[in-house]
Amino acid sequence: GNSVTQMEGPVTLSEEAFLTINCTYTATGYPSLFWYVQYPGEGLQLLLKATKADDKGSNKGFEATYRKETTSFHLEKGSVQVSDSAVYFCALLTRDTGRRALTFGSGTRLQVQP
Amino acid sequence: DGGITQSPKYLFRKEGQNVTLSCEQNLNHDAMYWYRQDPGQGLRLIYYSQIVNDFQKGDIAEGYSVSREKKESFPLTVTSAQKNPTAFYLCASSLGQDQPQHFGDGTRLSIL
Numbered sequence: 001g002n003s004v005t006q007m008e009g010p011v012t013l014s015e016e017a018f019l020t021i022n023c024t025y026t027a028t029g030y031p032s033l034f035w036y037v038q039y040p041g042e043g044l045q046l047l048l049k050a051t052k053a054d055d056k057g058s059n060k061g062f063e064a065t066y067r068k069e070t071t072s073f074h075l076e077k078g079s080v081q082v083s084d085s086a087v088y089f090c091a092l093l094t095r096d097t098g099r100r101a102l103t104f105g106s107g108t109r110l111q112v113q114p
Numbered sequence: 115d116g117g118i119t120q121s122p123k124y125l126f127r128k129e130g131q132n133v134t135l136s137c138e139q140n141l142n143h144d145a146m147y148w149y150r151q152d153p154g155q156g157l158r159l160i161y162y163s164q165i166v167n168d169f170q171k172g173d174i175a176e177g178y179s180v181s182r183e184k185k186e187s188f189p190l191t192v193t194s195a196q197k198n199p200t201a202f203y204l205c206a207s208s209l210g211q212d213q214p215q216h217f218g219d220g221t222r223l224s225i226l
Binding site: 004032034042043049089102104106107 | 118120145147149154155156157158159162164172204206211212214215216217218219220
């Protein structure tokens with residue numbers, strides 16, 4: 001079956017530090033990969049996506065590259081801000097028949113200190 | 115503005131009571147989804163619907179029911195058979211099955 005594994009949180013960083021949140025996956029076929037962000041008390045917002053191997057998704061300074069050989073989709077940002085504090089979810093969507101819904105990782109909480 | 119509206123934001127249920135969570139979207143999306151989120155955990159799929167008048171069970175459908183009579187609406191009923199209903203419930207929709215999902219702001223359900 002499909003699964004997504006994210007690094008345990010919380011991740012605590014100082015403002016302007018470099019961020020990496022690891023995500024690896026197991027899937028049948030060739031999934032599309034996503035990063036979602038959840039701010040306190042809110043729903044999830046799509047942060048970025050990649051639909052095929054070697055694609056790089058990017059948005060608001062965040063980037064992630066679809067690595068088929070290592071089945072990974074790590075999230076990076078060069079310089080975090082306090083406003084980036086949130087929970088980040090890695091997710092996949094497969095194109096095989098049947099279930100067409102996202103499979104989520106458990107989420108990684110990021111805390112950025114001024 | 116187009117989006118997904120979930121109501122109410124907070125909901126309380128008494129023992130043995132059924133409650134219904136509302137989800138409405140004006141994005142003209144065909145597919146809709148319900149997820150459950152527990153503290154410190156990811157989202158788990160309850161039900162999903164790819165088209166009007168059709169829906170499928172997700173990973174944790176027991177104790178829940180849905181209907182999809184209109185394209186824009188996908189209400190979720192938490193029945194008394196769901197023994198541990200306290201959670202944050204998120205509704206989502208997508209243009210098609212392979213498209214990114216857009217989420218509402220969620221409903222937090224608690225037991226009195």
